[in-house]
């Protein structure tokens with residue numbers, strides 16, 4: 816049974832590290848702060864316009880996708896800066912592709928917002 820205990824302790828430690836990472840992202844990264852601000856605004860809008868259960872699910876999923884991707888993008892940027900702080904064409908490509916993924920998700924999120932909220936006006 817001690818093996819199971821150590822597994823549980825390890826999992827709890829991992830959750831602790833992940834929580835620490837989430838706090839770091841929220842407190843240090845300006846892009847995440849902006850995304851969180853938008854998430855709060857659309858959540859208020861969701862309550863104000865009384866969006867449906869399906870619309871809530873899509874909105875929550877979209878917020879998770881954008882903030883999750885922004886976090887991964889930040890991690891990729893940090894790794895790139897750490898392994899190769901000097902200018903390199905490949906590092907530029909890696910950073911641009913990672914930022915492009917966030918951009919595509921953000922465009923889709925904006926379209927999703929229009930589909931949900933424009934009919935409410």
Ligand SMILES: Nc1ncnc2c1ncn2[C@@H]1O[C@H](COP(=O)(O)OP(=O)(O)OP(=O)(O)O)[C@@H](O)[C@H]1O
Nearest residue numbers: 846892899900901902903904906907908910911914
């Ligand atoms: N070491 C590098 N070599 C080549 N191009 C780079 C390098 N660092 C940055 N770039 C180019 O500059 C762009 C911006 O890089 P940067 O790391 O400043 O990203 P950012 O999104 O502005 O960062 P932050 O989220 O910290 O504001 C990259 O997408 C890439 O095109």
